[in-house]
Amino acid sequence: MTKLGIAIDLERCVGCHTCANACKMQNNVPTGMLWNRVLTEGCECIDGAVGTYPNLTRTFLPLACQHCENPACLRACPTGATYKDDMGRVEIDYDKCIGCRMCMAACPYNARSFNWEEPVRDVDFNYGDAAVPARAKGVAEKCTLCKERTDRGEEPMCVKCCPTQARIFGDLDDPNSEVSRVVVNRGAHVLLEEQGTRPQVYYFD
Amino acid sequence: MSGARNSTLTRRSFLKTTGAAAAGLACAGAVGAALSGEVLAPAQANAAGEEKTIYTLHQFMCQGNCSIKCTVRDGYLAKIEPSDAVAPKYQRCCMKGLSEIEHVYSPLRLQTPLKRVGERGEGKFERISWDEAMDIVGSELKKAWDAYGKESVYISASNEPRFGMLASILGAGTGVEPGIDRGIGNGVDPAIGGGGFASCTNETRDWVNANTIILSGINFLETSLMRSDDFFDAKRAGAEIIVVDPHFSTTASKASQWIPLKPGTDGALYLAMISHIIDNQWYDEEYMIAHTSMPFLVDAVSGQLLRSGKAPEVDPATGEAVEPADYLVWDTATNRAVIYDDPAAVPTLEGTYEVDGAKVATVFEQLKASQREYTTAWAAEKCDIDQEVIEKLAEKYATGGPAYLCFGYGGSDKFSNPDIQGHAMVILTALTGQIGKPGAALGHPGGGQGYGASLAAWPLPVDMVPAEIPVRADRFADTDAGVHVIISLGNTLQQYYANMNKTRTWLDSLDFILHVGMYDEDSVAFADVVLPVCSKFEDTVEHSIVRGGYNHIQLSQKCIDPLFEALPDYDVMYRIAQSVGLESVLPADAEELARFSIDNAEDPLVAGITFDALVKNNNTMPLAGIEEPRIGFADLQFPTPTGRMEIYYEPQHHSGQALPQWEENNEVFDGNPLMDKYPLQLAQTRTRFFVHSHFRGAAWLAQFYTGRIELNPQAMEERGLADGDIVEVFNDRGTFSCPVYGNNAIRPTSARIYEAAWSKDCTSGNPQNVTNDHVNERDADLITGAPIPFNDTLVEVRKAQGE
Missing domain, CATH: 3.30.200.210 (Phosphorylase Kinase; domain 1)
Known part of the structure; x- marks a missing residue:
């Protein structure tokens, strides 16, 4: 089996948001929406800090769909629009999505977005990968692990563009893949482990 | 590990944080509408x-x-x-490059040539054709040439658009804008023969070879984002990276150690490190004797270096006298002064001697004397850091193996006297020999500073050269330089001048202002004619x-x-040359x-x-x-008259700065009575989101950051401010207003705004309305003149009236 995943080196993440825009571009994500965001942990604002000056810390937290092995969204989806595919990715069949947003309520990572209106873009054309399907008003969408790229054997655009190579992509089922080795050797952790969602996105320092 | 981390996270931690950004987008669109008549033709849905x-x-x-x-x-x-x-x-x-998908098509693009119809600065224009625009440009240039000569035209050039040859073709002045980025270099470069930028002597690919990397006032992980892997690779290889910055920058947050010092006191830190290294004899005598001016003899009264009196030779190329570099050292073998490169001499670093009746000492001896008051205890108070921190830093730098001493543009260099910091840093290098080898270097590492290559220049007729303008552009408002016409390439009128209200008065006195640029940025409003240029993606x-x-x-x-009616850089330059009949000297196309x-x-x-x-x-x-990283001065030959690091600045003896002496900043210093009225330092720092004012119009970057000033929550509370309040930022020079947000990363006595904000990013006014345009009295002594002290600015912040 194949179980695609990403491990993110939080030491190397400089909070630049390149992953956010790489994803936005590749996947034709409309205005007001990001599938991939970088949070500054513990802060309301981007580039804030935790503590009292000068005793401060700052941790950036890149966040998108965690492609969980046991996805809460999938269990909540009444139509089967959300599914786990044979590469271990959590995907959405937009034709089956009825816009009930149960998945959004279920996802503990707030990783999903919803098209409340007909999507608009800052430019008046569709950008990104031509193979990425357009989404209409009334469907949920989120990180697909760059399905169109990973289907072609390429790495996700966020991984390709990360300026510090903080992102490692690969097959978690292959014990010899770099991502598997990092998960084991660098003490990687997942977000909200107690939720039992078993994310395929790992974080390490 | 994972348990501990997860305990701080809840689902609430992952709430969408795009609210502020959405407001920013709406705002940018509305402002842009004033100039953008044209709407892009809708594209077909992508499919085939x-x-x-x-x-x-x-x-x-x-x-x-x-x-x-x-x-x-x-x-x-x-x-x-x-x-x-x-x-x-x-x-x-990076995200800036990716954002070009949108930025290129931004509603803030200048779309057609424009002619001013309102007052200068008002921003009222009418659209004209390229032919009409070039008729006006040609006739205004000729009018100025006839009335005042070609030197009455000044081309103020930012990095873009790029018109390499226009100043030569027009015989216009250009390039007298050294008030930016060269503040610290003024202190470093006389010693190593540089021109003022003090680019780092090694490239950052070499950081992995360093044990210690000191980054002073440079937010490298944002401003040199594309080289940030060098930072992490070095850290992983065991380098200790120490960031000296008043604010908890991204780079500080990733460093091994952050030294949060008072703004503009970096010079005190490095002076004290010199003292501590000397006191502990951690200096490298062999290096100092062989490769620096430390053993040179100096007359204790006149401050002059002793010379053998060799007649200077004349450079056949320039006809000018060449510095004979005939300095003397004390030879301990013969107990007399001999020329420094006498192969038989055994020079000493220390002592006072008598030569021809004059009392003389070595430069090193003078340094020791001049350093006496700059103790680590003194600096600890100046910088508001622990004495032990300074002492450990000095020890690590001097004794901990290969080390880098790096500094930035955009921090401490934008005070009234950063040459003192630079001079102290180059002396630290000279004391320790931390230069010219793997892992050891000095300078500004921005962008990585790798190998650079020169390309061939197009041959223009020999009489086509730029005019010499004897006054720096940032002083045009105060000193008549005979300039009556400005050609502004990019947003120079906002970026290159502090105290914008003064700039406005000066701009009003000009005969003609031509602006050439891509976006509706602040300089546009002052122009009489505006020419739209293309992005680098568009071409003919x-x-x-x-x-x-x-x-x-x-x-x-x-x-x-x-796009629109914009033309690429070269075509615009060609048309300007053509407007005065001089295009025949140019190649047919780019x-x-x-x-x-x-x-x-x-x-x-x-x-x-x-x-x-x-x-x-x-x-x-x-x-x-390029396989191996660039190591500058590997032969330890410096482009100075002696080939050594010449750290004694004889021409500055009259101001006491032959060796670096502490001097308070112009505004930002303890005890300045102005602080009672204006207690906050205004720090205009650099950010990953913009390159100066470029990318300010990118909606894809406005997702992450919109115009604001940031204060420490403590300073917010003292002023009764809440996140998102509109505040006035003011001093005696002027005022601007914008939203305020609290951020723990900001030093409580500072207010931080990212450098070169457009007025569109503000609620009213522009940050340059308040910035300090003071000129250091030592201006004439500095190789590029005194820097514009943008960050040496005091302000107060209060809730805007009516809010």
Whole structure:
């Protein structure tokens, strides 16, 4: 089996948001929406800090769909629009999505977005990968692990563009893949482990 | 580990944080509407579009020097990714580059030539044709030439647009804008023969070889984002990275240690490190004797270096006398003063002697004396840091193996006297020999400072040279330089001048202002005629731009046709030359120029690289011999008259700065009575989101950051401010207003705003309304003159009235 995943080196993440825009571009994500965001942990604002000056810390937290092995969204989806595919990715069949947003309520990572209106873009054309399907008003969408790229054997655009190579992509089922080795050797952790969602996105320092 | 981390996270932690950004987008759109009559033709839904892949370069404003791979679909720039035509190390493109998908088509683009119809600064224009615009430009240039001569025209050039030859063709003045980025270099470069920028002597690929890297006032992980892997690779290899910054910058947050010092006191820190190294005899005597001016003898009364009296030779090329560099040292073998390069001499570093009746001492002896009051205890108080921190830093730098001493542009260099910091840093280097070898260097590392190559210049008639303007551009408002016409390339009128209200009065006195740029930025409003230029993705020829980028030669390639009525840089330059009948000296088009400048390059680094070879290699090729990181001065020969590090600045003896002496900042210093009225330092720092004022119009970056000033929550509370309040920021020079947000990362006695905000990013006014335009009294002594002390500015912040 194949179980695609990403491990993110939080030491190397400089909070630049390149992953956010790489994803936005590749996947034709409309205005007001990001599938991939970088949070500054513990802060309301981007580039804030935790503590009292000068005793401060700052941790950036890149966040998108965690492609969980046991996805809460999938269990909540009444139509089967959300599914786990044979590469271990959590995907959405937009034709089956009825816009009930149960998945959004279920996802503990707030990783999903919803098209409340007909999507608009800052430019008046569709950008990104031509193979990425357009989404209409009334469907949920989120990180697909760059399905169109990973289907072609390429790495996700966020991984390709990360300026510090903080992102490692690969097959978690292959014990010899770099991502598997990092998960084991660098003490990687997942977000909200107690939720039992078993994310395929790992974080390490 | 995972348990501990997860305990701080809840689902609430992952709430969407795009609220502020959405407001910013709406705002940018509305403002842009004033100038954008044209709406882009809607594209067809993507499906079966015709696609092509183009390899090109990203623009000049940034030091990232990225090679990029673009997908053009149905004539639209649809996708950008790092070029795969370069080695993996150089396959980079950040969120700014990716944002070009939107930025190129921004509603804030200047779309047509414009003619002013309102008052200067009011921003009222009418659209005119290129022919009408060029008629006005030609006649205004000729009018100025007839009335005052060609030197009455000044071309103020930012990095873009790029008109390399225009000043020569027009015989105009240009380039007297050294008030920026050269503040610390003024103190470093006289010792090592540089011109003022003090670029780092090694490149950052060499950071892995360092044990210690000191980064002073440089937010490297934001401003040199494309080289940030060098930072982490060095850290992983065991380097200790120490960041000296008043604010908890991104770089500080990733460093091994952060030294949060008072703004503008970096010089005190480095002076104290000199003292501590001397007191503990951690200096490298052998290096000092062989490669520095430390053993040179100096007359204790006159401050003059002793010389043998050799007659200066005359340079046959310039006809000017060459510095004879005939300095004397004390020879302990013969107990007399001899010339420093006497091979038989055994020079000493220390002692006072008598030579021809005069009391003399070595430079090192003078240094020891001049350092006496700069103890680590003194600096601890000045900088508001622990004495132990300074002492440990000095010990680590001097005794901990190879070390870097790096500094930035955009922090402590923008005070009234950063040359003192630079002078102290170059003396630290001279004391320790931390230069010219792997892991040891000094300077500004921005962009990585790799190998740079020179390309050939197009031959213009010999009488076509720029005019010499005896006054710096930032002083035009105070000193009549005979300039009556300004050609502004990019947003120079806002970026290059502090105290904008004074700038406005001066601009009002000019006969004609031509602005050439891409976006509706602040300089536009002052112009009489505005010419729209293309982004580097649009072109009228296939290849127009060639540059020596980071360790590479890069060539541009056209992705899309010019948008709106904009024209590429070269075409605009050609039209300006044509407006006064001088276009015949130029090549027919930009591609001819690009081909010429590559194929005639004589730089050995460009060996084997031709225009045709570049095209074949997807428009980028590595320079010859870049396998190993650049190590500057590896032969320890410096381009100074003696070939040594000449750390004694004899011409500055009269002001007491032959060796660095502490001098308070102009505004930001304890005890300044002005602080009672204006207690906050205004820090304009650099950020990953913009390159100066470029990218301010990018909606894809406004997702993450919109115009604001940031205060420490403590300073917010003292002023009764809440996040999102509109505040006035003011002092005696002026005022501007914008939203305020609290951020723990800000020093409680500072207010931080990112440098070069457009007025559009503010609720009213512009941050330059309040910035300090003081000129240090030692201006004439400094190799590039005194820096503009943008950050040496005190302000107060209060809730805006009516809010």
